[in-house]
Amino acid sequence: MERRKFLQNTCPTVTFAFFGLSFVQACSKSDDEDSSYTSNSNSNSSDPYGNDSQSSNGITESGNTITLDLTNSNFSNLASPGDFVNLTSVDLLVLKISNSEFRAFDNCCPHNGSKNAWSYSNEKFQCATHGNSFSIDGNDAKECNSGSTTGGLKKYSASLSGDTLTITKS
Structure with missing residues (x-):
C-alpha cells in the first residue's frame, strides 16, 4: 500500500x-437525568424514593397540579431563602424566596434541555452543562431546548398554605 x-x-x-x-x-x-430529586446541597443527592409512588416522597401530581408536602424530609433543604430543590420526576425547580413565598420553574435548560445540572445564586439559575444563567423574574422566558443561552426560565404559579405548596403548570 x-x-x-x-x-x-x-x-x-x-x-x-x-x-x-x-x-x-x-x-x-447528561445520562443521569433520571433521578427524581436533587437539591442545592453540595452532594446533589438523589431521592431514594424516586419511583412511581410519588406520594411517599412528598410529591403528588394530578394533571397540571403538583402538590408538595413540605414536612417530608425530602424538602428539608428548603430551610432558608435561596435554597432550592430540583424535582426531575415532575420537571420542576422549586426555590424558597422567603418563609411565605416559593417560586417554581421548568427545570429544562433553554439551551440544551439538561434537567439535572442546576445551581442558584444572584437571582439566577445556572445550568452547569454549559454555564448559561437564566433569570427567575418570569420575564423573557425561553422554551426548553430552544438553543437560547440567555433569558428566563418558565415560571409556574406557586401558592403556600400551611406546609403544603401547590404548583400549577400552565
Whole structure:
C-alpha cells in the first residue's frame, strides 16, 4: 500500500478516535437525568424514593397540579431563602424566596434541555452543562431546548398554605 493511501485511510479514523467522542459528548444531554430529586446541597443527592409512588416522597401530581408536602424530609433543604430543590420526576425547580413565598420553574435548560445540572445564586439559575444563567423574574422566558443561552426560565404559579405548596403548570 502506498504511504499516501495509508495516511488518507488511517488519519481520519485516528483523529475521530482521539477527538470525536469528546466533541459529541460536549453537546449532549447528561445520562443521569433520571433521578427524581436533587437539591442545592453540595452532594446533589438523589431521592431514594424516586419511583412511581410519588406520594411517599412528598410529591403528588394530578394533571397540571403538583402538590408538595413540605414536612417530608425530602424538602428539608428548603430551610432558608435561596435554597432550592430540583424535582426531575415532575420537571420542576422549586426555590424558597422567603418563609411565605416559593417560586417554581421548568427545570429544562433553554439551551440544551439538561434537567439535572442546576445551581442558584444572584437571582439566577445556572445550568452547569454549559454555564448559561437564566433569570427567575418570569420575564423573557425561553422554551426548553430552544438553543437560547440567555433569558428566563418558565415560571409556574406557586401558592403556600400551611406546609403544603401547590404548583400549577400552565
